[in-house]
Amino acid sequence: MCDTCGCNVTDANRNLVEAGGKHAKTKAGNEAVEVLQNLLHENNHRAAHNREHFDKHQVLAINLMSSPGSGKTALLEATIDALKNSSEAFSIGVIEGDLETENDAQRIRDKHIPAIQITTGSACHLDAYMVHDALHELSLEGLDIVFIENVGNLVCPASFDLGHHLNVTLLSVTEGDDKPAKYPVMFRASDLTLLSKSDLLTVLDDFDVTRAEENIRNLANPAPVFQLSARKNIGMEAWINWLKQQIQHYKGHLESGETVLPKIQKEGQTLHKARYV
Amino acid sequence: MHELSVCQSIITQVAQIAHENNALAVTKVIVQIGPLSGIEAPLLEHAFPIASAGSIAQDAALETQILPIRVRCNICGNENEAAISKLLCSACGSWQTSLLSGDEMLLKSIELEKSEEQAHV
Structure with a gap:
């Protein structure tokens, strides 16, 4: 996102947001100042710094979001295991966000992967400041991907830019196939949706994979939808391959002096091309 | 969403x-959502x-303007209003x-009270 204005002022909505001029007088004689700044201006400013930091180290940052208990940490554990057996392995680091406890970071550290735990207290989402603080503790040297495991919540995390490059959202099949329709802000922002715990599909007669995908398409989101079970090691290959493609795609962008932004910010990206040459 | 932190x-x-702008007070804050x-x-x-409370905007009125959800079809080019899901x-x-409008979170403008002298500068 940008520093100077609301990134969501685009050519398409400019006529709606820019009615009236700068520094006009109101009837009461007060001065009206046109601002057009994003409401989360400060967060976005910090997020841009975080992204610059990732880009300097050529580390792809992925914001992992879902409701609590849909298997984000289990996915990371299975990903670490899969990479150990992969011929073209890449190295990862993890930033964990939870209200309390070091449990999730410890699960990752047990697998000898660097993990920083952010405990948010009562905050229901991570923001760019918390991630910035965590980045002070996490060395990016030699890493290819940093996963930022957001607080389990399908609402708030979707609206806060952390300085990441991609959004991955998990939808566990025990949650119901209408979650994308119920939480459109989150699922519209996904660059990839993983239908997790897919091994349970055989015993769940009310989760329809086609319907889940339809609900995502209804949000005009063309991003892929994969089925996966971290515990039963199903569908991990497609996930790992997708990650490898994203690393290549990201490094290609860096070579041409551009960063990558989650797809949802596409229009903002065309308006404010971030260049770190 | 975290409306209090957004307000802060x-x-x-x-x-x-x-x-x-050397204002004495903020009288109005207009946001578009x-x-x-x-x-x-x-x-x-x-x-x-x-x-x-306690800020220069403590007596300011907040006006929220809700913008419509509008999309343009990438296939046939039609533009129409749409529902959130x-x-x-x-x-x-x-x-x-493609979304034309509907995801804005903008501080659109603010209205300021200035002293008489400053108003004439």
């Missing part, structure tokens, strides 16, 4: 702009007096659309 962010920005922003206008309006083309039914 608004107040920080508003206070800075008021300071830059799209339904896909994740911000709820009523919650924002409840949180605003709490966040603004159905961003579809109303002409051909396609889901391959």
Whole structure:
């Protein structure tokens, strides 16, 4: 996102947001100042710094979001295991966000992967400041991907830019196939949706994979939808391959002096091309 | 969404702009919100007096303008209003659309009270 204005002022909505001029007088004689700044201006400013930091180290940052208990940490554990057996392995680091406890970071550290735990207290989402603080503790040297495991919540995390490059959202099949329709802000922002715990599909007669995908398409989101079970090691290959493609795609962008932004910010990206040459 | 932290962010920005303009007070804050922003206008309006208390905007009125969800079809080019969980083309039914408006979270403008002298500078 940008520093100077609301990134969501685009050519398409400019006529709606820019009615009236700068520094006009109101009837009461007060001065009206046109601002057009994003409401989360400060967060976005910090997020841009975080992204610059990732880009300097050529580390792809992925914001992992879902409701609590849909298997984000289990996915990371299975990903670490899969990479150990992969011929073209890449190295990862993890930033964990939870209200309390070091449990999730410890699960990752047990697998000898660097993990920083952010405990948010009562905050229901991570923001760019918390991630910035965590980045002070996490060395990016030699890493290819940093996963930022957001607080389990399908609402708030979707609206806060952390300085990441991609959004991955998990939808566990025990949650119901209408979650994308119920939480459109989150699922519209996904660059990839993983239908997790897919091994349970055989015993769940009310989760329809086609319907889940339809609900995502209804949000005009063309991003892929994969089925996966971290515990039963199903569908991990497609996930790992997708990650490898994203690393290549990201490094290609860096070579041409551009960063990558989650797809949802596409229009903002065309308006404010971030260049770190 | 976290409307209180959004309000705190608004107040920080508003206070800075008021300071830059040598204002005595902020009388009005106008924000524009799209339904896909994740911000709820009523919650924002409840949180605003709490966040603004003691600031230069403590007596300011908050005006929230809700922008419509509009999409343009990538297949047939039609433009139409859409519902929050159905961003579809109303002409051909396609889901391959681009959002024209509806995800805004903008501090649009603020109104400032200035002293008589400053107003004439």
